[in-house]
Amino acid sequence: MAAGKSSSASKEDQYAALRELYRPHIDSFDYFIDEGLDKMLQSIRPVEITVPNSPTTLRISLEKGHLFPPKRDGRLDAPLYPQQCRQARTTYHGEFKVDTFIQCNDGPAVRQTFNFGYLPIMLMSKLCHLRGADSEKLIFHGEEATEMGGYFICGGMERLVRILILQKRNYPMGLIRGSFVNRGAGYTDKAVIIRCVQDDQSSVTIKLYYLLNGSARLGFWLGGREFLLPVGIVLKALIDTSDREIFTSLTCCYSDHYERGKGVVSTQLIGERAQIILDEVRDLSLFTRTECLLHLGKYFRSVMEGFEKDDFETVAEAVLKDYIFVHLQNNHDKFNLLIFMLQKLYAIVDQTASPDKADALQYQEVLLPGHLITVFLKDRLQDWLRKSKRLIVEEATKNKSFDLNDSQEVRKFLSKTSAYVGKAIQSMIKVGKVNSQSGLDLPQRDGMTIHAERLNFHRYISHFRSVHRGSSFAKMRTTSVRKLLPESWGFLCPVHTPDGEPCGLLNHMTSTCRISSFYNSEGATKDFQKIKMSLIARLVGAGMAQLLPRIERTGPPEVLHVHVDGCIVGSIASAKIEEVVNHLRSLKLLPHSGIPEDLEVGYVPLSHGGAYPGLYLFTNPARFLRPVRSLLGLSNGGPNIELIGPFEQAFMEIRCPDGGDGGRNKLFPATHEEIHPTAILSVVANLTPWSDHNQSPRNMYQCQMAKQTMGFCGQALKFRTDVKAFHLQTPQTPIVRTATYSKYCMDEFPSGTNAIVAVLSYTGYDMEDAMILNKSAVDRGMFRGHIFQVSKCFFPFFGDS
Amino acid sequence: MAFWQARDFLFCGVCGTLLKFDSVRSASCPLCGFKRKAKDIEGKETRYTVTAEDIRRELKLDPYVILETTLKEEDVIVERATVNKECEKCKNPELQYYTKQLRSADEGQTVFYKCANCRHEFNENQ
Numbered sequence: 001m002a003a004g005k006s007s008s009a010s011k012e013d014q015y016a017a018l019r020e021l022y023r024p025h026i027d028s029f030d031y032f033i034d035e036g037l038d039k040m041l042q043s044i045r046p047v048e049i050t051v052p053n054s055p056t057t058l059r060i061s062l063e064k065g066h067l068f069p070p071k072r073d074g075r076l077d078a079p080l081y082p083q084q085c086r087q088a089r090t091t092y093h094g095e096f097k098v099d100t101f102i103q104c105n106d107g108p109a110v111r112q113t114f115n116f117g118y119l120p121i122m123l124m125s126k127l128c129h130l131r132g133a134d135s136e137k138l139i140f141h142g143e144e145a146t147e148m149g150g151y152f153i154c155g156g157m158e159r160l161v162r163i164l165i166l167q168k169r170n171y172p173m174g175l176i177r178g179s180f181v182n183r184g185a186g187y188t189d190k191a192v193i194i195r196c197v198q199d200d201q202s203s204v205t206i207k208l209y210y211l212l213n214g215s216a217r218l219g220f221w222l223g224g225r226e227f228l229l230p231v232g233i234v235l236k237a238l239i240d241t242s243d244r245e246i247f248t249s250l251t252c253c254y255s256d257h258y259e260r261g262k263g264v265v266s267t268q269l270i271g272e273r274a275q276i277i278l279d280e281v282r283d284l285s286l287f288t289r290t291e292c293l294l295h296l297g298k299y300f301r302s303v304m305e306g307f308e309k310d311d312f313e314t315v316a317e318a319v320l321k322d323y324i325f326v327h328l329q330n331n332h333d334k335f336n337l338l339i340f341m342l343q344k345l346y347a348i349v350d351q352t353a354s355p356d357k358a359d360a361l362q363y364q365e366v367l368l369p370g371h372l373i374t375v376f377l378k379d380r381l382q383d384w385l386r387k388s389k390r391l392i393v394e395e396a397t398k399n400k401s402f403d404l405n406d407s408q409e410v411r412k413f414l415s416k417t418s419a420y421v422g423k424a425i426q427s428m429i430k431v432g433k434v435n436s437q438s439g440l441d442l443p444q445r446d447g448m449t450i451h452a453e454r455l456n457f458h459r460y461i462s463h464f465r466s467v468h469r470g471s472s473f474a475k476m477r478t479t480s481v482r483k484l485l486p487e488s489w490g491f492l493c494p495v496h497t498p499d500g501e502p503c504g505l506l507n508h509m510t511s512t513c514r515i516s517s518f519y520n521s522e523g524a525t526k527d528f529q530k531i532k533m534s535l536i537a538r539l540v541g542a543g544m545a546q547l548l549p550r551i552e553r554t555g556p557p558e559v560l561h562v563h564v565d566g567c568i569v570g571s572i573a574s575a576k577i578e579e580v581v582n583h584l585r586s587l588k589l590l591p592h593s594g595i596p597e598d599l600e601v602g603y604v605p606l607s608h609g610g611a612y613p614g615l616y617l618f619t620n621p622a623r624f625l626r627p628v629r630s631l632l633g634l635s636n637g638g639p640n641i642e643l644i645g646p647f648e649q650a651f652m653e654i655r656c657p658d659g660g661d662g663g664r665n666k667l668f669p670a671t672h673e674e675i676h677p678t679a680i681l682s683v684v685a686n687l688t689p690w691s692d693h694n695q696s697p698r699n700m701y702q703c704q705m706a707k708q709t710m711g712f713c714g715q716a717l718k719f720r721t722d723v724k725a726f727h728l729q730t731p732q733t734p735i736v737r738t739a740t741y742s743k744y745c746m747d748e749f750p751s752g753t754n755a756i757v758a759v760l761s762y763t764g765y766d767m768e769d770a771m772i773l774n775k776s777a778v779d780r781g782m783f784r785g786h787i788f789q790v791s792k793c794f795f796p797f798f799g800d801s
Numbered sequence: 802m803a804f805w806q807a808r809d810f811l812f813c814g815v816c817g818t819l820l821k822f823d824s825v826r827s828a829s830c831p832l833c834g835f836k837r838k839a840k841d842i843e844g845k846e847t848r849y850t851v852t853a854e855d856i857r858r859e860l861k862l863d864p865y866v867i868l869e870t871t872l873k874e875e876d877v878i879v880e881r882a883t884v885n886k887e888c889e890k891c892k893n894p895e896l897q898y899y900t901k902q903l904r905s906a907d908e909g910q911t912v913f914y915k916c917a918n919c920r921h922e923f924n925e926n927q
Binding site: 242243244245247251252254255268271275278279282285287288695696697 | 803804808809811812813816817818819821831832847850905906
């Protein structure tokens with residue numbers, strides 16, 4: 001018994017590295033189950049229904065969601081296992097219900113639970129019955145011993161949600177793009193774009209366009225159209241402020257004293273531009289906050305759904321809350337961020353700061369499966385509310401005796417279309433198409449999911465480690481999106497990408513690359529508000545001046561702004577900034593400092609025309625992370641493995657572990673060190689022996705060929721119901737292998753045969769790509785394989801009636 | 802004095818709104834009616850410094866001062882590497898050459914030869 005236990009324990013440790021590869025998929029779905037669903041429901045605005053001939057107002061709000069583990073039909077509480085779904089060609093899903101509160105006028109809120117059908121359950125997530133199962137249990141239920149989950153079963157097919165590249169959230173990105181000129185007369189090609197993501201992972205992208213006359217327009221999408229607002233109106237509508245305060249906030253970052261020296265990001269023209277912005281608002285006769293709100297409300301009332309009968313001020317407040325910088329709750333924070341974005345926009349126009357590169361990984365993050373489901377489910381539930389409202393209003397118009405107070409009647413109409421919500425989610429996962437009116441602020445609608453092919457283990461692993469840039473780029477003529485940029489170092493493999501149409505668009509994460517999630521290293525859910533408070537306290541202790549009381553603030557090069565997840569919290573003197581950064585990095589290494597270990601400390605230093613300087617701190621999920629060794633921590637004797645992100649890596653000094661200093665300048669000594677030289681390669685690229693002795697394209701071809709070979713597709717072959725399965729009869733473990741081969745247990749799925757190759761150098765014996773095989777070796781079974789193909793059978797019923 | 806303080810006269814002293822300069826005697830506030838006398842505004846300037854270099858850069862003209870490190874066009878003569886290879890036209894025993902990776906990365910580079918004697922150019926794919 002003890003021996004068996006220790007054997008089981010060692011076996012479990014054996015798969016730990018393999019399990020880590022699937023973690024980004026599973027963690028995001030686990031959070032959806034734990035908290036994401038409820039956060040999303042609470043963020044849905046309640047619907048109010050009024051009908052003619054009745055003084056009653058019906059109010060429907062969604063409160064709490066319930067998602068249940070999969071169950072077998074007809075059996076009381078019998079668990080349903082994934083293998084049963086594969087064999088029966090059904091979906092591995094759980095029942096989905098939502099508690100809603102229905103309120104008539106000011107009466108009591110009645111709780112009613114509605115059934116929305118079924119949601120697919122990700123394998124090995126918290127609701128999967130195989131969660132935490134050891135190898136014996138997995139084998140008992142017809143799975144591979146190495147089953148790691150991370151995908152869904154829809155209609156018997158294994159589908160996984162593809163990880164997509166998105167713009168980095170809550171970071172104002174300066175861009176120069178020719179298509180901005182087409183917005184209208186007077187627009188230029190320069191803008192600052194920020195993708196604001198709220199708690200439920202839905203996002204609104206704000207664009208700040210520069211006009212030829214020096215003003216700016218704030219653009220965002222609402223109801224399928226882009227709305228462009230003068231920036232001055234938004235500034236005055238956010239907080240109760242005066243023209244003088246706006247002028248001061250905008251121009252205080254400029255000083256004649258510094259001329260065009262290092263770190264100067266502003267020019268004297270900012271005064272003229274600020275005046276032009278204020279002139280625009282004055283010409284519209286909008287002087288106070290109330291007048292600006294009325295102006296906004298007048299224009300947006302017909303567009304905002306559900307606000308047809310509200311006053312203008314309420315509509316305007318809703319627009320500011322739901323569409324302008326949705327990641328911030330405080331209007332003062334929004335005002336400060338808008339001022340900052342204007343300053344950055346003018347810096348890009350004056351070329352005192354360089355634009356950011358949208359194609360660099362430094363300004364990108366990922367869309368995880370749990371986030372996609374959350375966002376799409378929210379859209380479907382909102383659509384359900386919209387349809388139900390329309391049904392009830394139509395019925396009340398048609399049927400005079402219809403009573404909104406009759407909860408049974410109301411429930412009948414609400415239940416009519418609720419099952420379609422679960423069907424839409426299943427259809428999205430099965431087909432991969434996001435059917436939505438608003439587009440959900442996503443870069444594409446098709447191709448969100450792919451089939452988890454099991455041709456061999458290499459291909460199967462690569463599905464979970466692949467990152468796609470977006471299908472719209474595949475048709476473009478430009479090649480800049482496909483370029484291998486230095487910002488991807490350590491995060492995306494430079495070798496592992498297809499050599500055809502998806503070259504450079506479909507990349508694979510390196511073996512050590514991770515994705516930040518909502519869970520900390522101990523498995524508990526992160527409290528981002530507490531983390532932010534802890535960060536601010538540490539920063540103030542280290543010398544940061546907080547933002548709150550002052551209107552007049554200096555800017556670069558005297559001080560640098562500090563952003564925490566897109567919220568400007570203060571400024572730090574330039575002379576002290578590096579000390580503060582090193583302090584934060586030390587706190588990252590300490591276990592109980594209150595600072596998360598995956599905090600990204602993006603310190604952009606002062607430069608002459610470089611990136612807009614500042615200290616950008618990111619704690620949010622869906623960021624790329626990778627471990628490096630901190631030499632600072634090493635000298636202290638404490639823990640020294642630090643997780644860094646692509647934004648901060650661009651400004652760090654990291655040396656290679658197996659070479660000299662590579663010509664490093666003495667002015668910039670190395671502060672970090674790579675842990676292993678192969679950490680920049682993906683799992684499949686790591687399996688190529690002696691890749692450092694090969695021509696680079698040959699390593700690339702090897703990655704693709706490893707995924708094309710006929711291998712040992714599965715040890716649970718007798719349970720599999722794939723339409724087509726390839727099976728190598730007599731695979732062998734390779735004589736020559738890398739350490740990664742053993743680390744990821746590739747021997748459980750060998751994919752080849754060792755062969756002795758004779759090279760015949762005389763011309764008469766060769767024929768282009770032909771190969772001469774030894775007959776007796778083939779007779780003894782070398783390269784023998786099987787193809788299993790499943791066809792549908794139809795047994796007509798002949799019965800005597 | 803800070804940049805923004807030098808422009809305080811543009812704003813209303815009571816409510817901070819941008820003043821309207823619609824009269825020769827005073828500037829008025831469109832919100833609260835405050836009037837600032839023209840005498841108070843006299844002498845106040847918004848000053849900008851524009852150098853001739855800025856103007857020429859804006860108009861994309863050549864800079865005034867050509868730095869010594871900038872080589873004149875006529876002085877630059879590309880000195881190519883030479884190889885002991887016979888020209889296929891005039892049999893000169895020495896050729897200049899340079900290489901470019903024109904084809905796929907798994908193919909060899911293309912070598913371009915040029916004869917200094919008769920100006921004949923040809924290339925080879927290895």
